[in-house]
Amino acid sequence: MTTGADASPAHGGGASDLVLARIVRADAARITTALARSFGDLDLAEECVAGAIEHALREWRVRGVPDNPAGWIMTTARHDALDRVRRDARFRTKVALLADPTLAPVAGPADERLPLLFGCCHPALAPEAQLALALRAVLGLTTRQIARASGEPMPTVAQRISRAKRKISTSGIPLQVPPATELPARLDLVLAMVAVMYDAAHLRQDTDAAADRDLAEDAVWLAEVATGELPDQAEAHGLLALLRFHRAREPARARDGDLVTLDRQDRARWNGELIAEARASLDAAARLRRPGRWQLQAAIAACHADAASTAATDWPQILVLYDVLLAYDPSPVVRLNRAVTLGEVAGPRAALAELDRLESDLVASHRWHAVRGAFLRRDGQPAAAAAAEQRAAELTDNLAERRLLRARSAGSITPSDEG
Amino acid sequence: MKYVLMFTSTPELDATVPPERSEADLERILQWHRDHAAQILDGGAALHDAATATTVRAGDAAPVVVDGPFSEAKEVIGGFTLIDVADLDAAIAMAKTWPSLELPGNAVEIRPMFDDAELFGS
Numbered sequence: 001m002t003t004g005a006d007a008s009p010a011h012g013g014g015a016s017d018l019v020l021a022r023i024v025r026a027d028a029a030r031i032t033t034a035l036a037r038s039f040g041d042l043d044l045a046e047e048c049v050a051g052a053i054e055h056a057l058r059e060w061r062v063r064g065v066p067d068n069p070a071g072w073i074m075t076t077a078r079h080d081a082l083d084r085v086r087r088d089a090r091f092r093t094k095v096a097l098l099a100d101p102t103l104a105p106v107a108g109p110a111d112e113r114l115p116l117l118f119g120c121c122h123p124a125l126a127p128e129a130q131l132a133l134a135l136r137a138v139l140g141l142t143t144r145q146i147a148r149a150s151g152e153p154m155p156t157v158a159q160r161i162s163r164a165k166r167k168i169s170t171s172g173i174p175l176q177v178p179p180a181t182e183l184p185a186r187l188d189l190v191l192a193m194v195a196v197m198y199d200a201a202h203l204r205q206d207t208d209a210a211a212d213r214d215l216a217e218d219a220v221w222l223a224e225v226a227t228g229e230l231p232d233q234a235e236a237h238g239l240l241a242l243l244r245f246h247r248a249r250e251p252a253r254a255r256d257g258d259l260v261t262l263d264r265q266d267r268a269r270w271n272g273e274l275i276a277e278a279r280a281s282l283d284a285a286a287r288l289r290r291p292g293r294w295q296l297q298a299a300i301a302a303c304h305a306d307a308a309s310t311a312a313t314d315w316p317q318i319l320v321l322y323d324v325l326l327a328y329d330p331s332p333v334v335r336l337n338r339a340v341t342l343g344e345v346a347g348p349r350a351a352l353a354e355l356d357r358l359e360s361d362l363v364a365s366h367r368w369h370a371v372r373g374a375f376l377r378r379d380g381q382p383a384a385a386a387a388a389e390q391r392a393a394e395l396t397d398n399l400a401e402r403r404l405l406r407a408r409s410a411g412s413i414t415p416s417d418e419g
Numbered sequence: 420m421k422y423v424l425m426f427t428s429t430p431e432l433d434a435t436v437p438p439e440r441s442e443a444d445l446e447r448i449l450q451w452h453r454d455h456a457a458q459i460l461d462g463g464a465a466l467h468d469a470a471t472a473t474t475v476r477a478g479d480a481a482p483v484v485v486d487g488p489f490s491e492a493k494e495v496i497g498g499f500t501l502i503d504v505a506d507l508d509a510a511i512a513m514a515k516t517w518p519s520l521e522l523p524g525n526a527v528e529i530r531p532m533f534d535d536a537e538l539f540g541s
Contacts, residue, residue: 124507171531172420174506182508 028140237285238295244278245301366395429524
């Protein structure tokens, strides 16, 4: 996708690109899956759809969006695919079958996004490859947009995507929703990818105002697709609830480009409508009576949403929820969040003791140092606190976070909790 | 799609398995092949232990013959089977039922095979 600089002034780049990106998002996955099915080759399909999308974004800026944007992309991608196939001897026998232009542009009633999503999040692919491939194939992001979101060089991202596509084709990874017995475990991989996508956007949001694609919105949208297609899966509703709670807090997370932690946020700026939607999702999940880690995280977020301030927060209830969550997800990150809660319930000494036990797992994590610094300060150890916050600032690659940590290290902000 | 399932184990852990268990496992492995006969293209082979291996390696002037397996890795290949199934998920499902996976240090590597069109460009 080109930048706003070379866009027609009448269409003005940025804002209209966001609209175009939404149109692309709605149909990219269906078209990719339909082409992958008819050509028997995801690599080829994805390559051609990506090309058609880049072409579309350039063309539509100048000429406006066509009446049938999905059809436009499908036709362009399909012609490109046929051209490539004709040039490639391996596919020659297939061409006659594929040349039929009457083939429906968008396949049947079944939603094609979910099978593609499950294919992209297959356990045979490395997690970072799952994310990059999903952004590309399911959401139609360009390599440049993905590189910006992941903070990695474009060639690295391009190679990761092309390897992942090759593995899908060569190893025979199916593009399908797995059978019921495998579904919960496989869905968890999809949900984890969506959560990582949201986090990537969340962390960068304040430092990258020029982003031409809102990945946080994309992540919420994917969670909505998952709940729409798999309404019986409680964890899908749980993740949607969690993302909506976080999304609701976003208006209060930044002030003049600086990060504002949960304890200092102006809660009046939280989006009440989104909080209500989040609660509805959590209720939908609870009715299915299949608890899981995403629902528990959403329940914790709900406790924060219920409280008028940090002081008024029901920390003992949150601690109970973390203890249950540990049974589903004993990862160091969950234990770190539990330690923060423990500090609110039992004081900084208790939190620091728990943090010590996490040192070997999290010594490279800026958040471990930041949390430790906050509790050292509350425990009356300002010099040790400043050193920890300094280390945290060195370890984060996010500008707004670094500013916050440096300010704390210099003693100008006294935190009472990590957002 | 056609895959090769390569069965690997860790010799130092194999040595801790009591002989009667090894014999019972051999019977279960034969049964596994009977149970999956419809998906098995070629029963492949079970291999003698890695101490019996001889490797012929590329040398400066001519190939060099050396004692031992090709790799210094802790895991060794104990056998392989060729299968023909719908997709990787079917291959994974089949691999998960491999009897030796109940013991630590064992693994099944799944590798897709080239098909004739890929090799010969039909």
